[in-house]
Amino acid sequence: MTGHLGIIIVGSEILLGKREDRHFARSRAQALARGYELAWSLLLADRLEDLVTQYRWAFAQECPFFSFGGLGATPDDLTRTAAAIALELPLQRHPEAERLIRDRFADGAEPIRIRMADLPSEASIIPNPINQVPGFQLRNGYFFPGFPQMAEPMSAWVLERDFPVRTPALQLRVLLHGQKESDWVLFMEQFCAGHPTIEFSSLPSFLASGTQIELGLRGNPPALRDAWQMLRTEIEHRGVDWEWLEEPQLP
Structure with a gap:
């Protein structure tokens, strides 16, 4: 595996100054602690065409990347759709993601929360220990929610599983x-x-x-x-x- 990692942060609210980014510095520290360096970072608005273009580019890179944000169920949560379009994959209901969401929310899963189980067809899930709504992995991309308190343990789990400790330069x-x-x-x-x-x-x-x-x-x-x-x-x-x-x- 390459010793580098890319970062994508999705959120118009960050670009507009409504919120401050908390993913970049934290992710860089997590990666460096295991001997990995950041190769690039993108901060993107919630615009489908921009997300598709940049995800298509990111999937084509040699290094893996982490993406934060846009996994909710509101109209501005476009990450799942953009990632699927970028790889020309359909969105489909992921059985394990559906089970987790239904177990967590019971009758409250319908009709909105269950949409978060619709993932690109090749995706595998990343467990979320905070509210059980999973993120997902798709090829060299790892997708996490925009809430730092959720993203941090999820990305730590991914790093522990898939990124063996390296001796840094x-x-x-x-x-x-x-x-x-x-x-x-x-x-x-x-x-x-x-x-x-x-x-x-x-x-x-x-x-x-x-x-x-x-x-x-x-x-x-x-x-x-x-x-x-x-x-x-x-x-x-x-x-x-x-x-x-x-x-x-x-x-």
């Missing part, structure tokens, strides 16, 4: 004092060409006392060690005043 960050990015661009290009497996970042700062650059490197230990040796040699060659912001424990 190591990273280092150094701060170069009194430096301008423009003076380092040619070296950066040579560096990136020579270390294609290393994730490289450059973040300049503009202070009253002058400019500085934060350089970040991420990768597996052998590649990171070689890359750091090249960068440190260049720093020392230029006589730059520098300091660690994050020093890795390289084996």
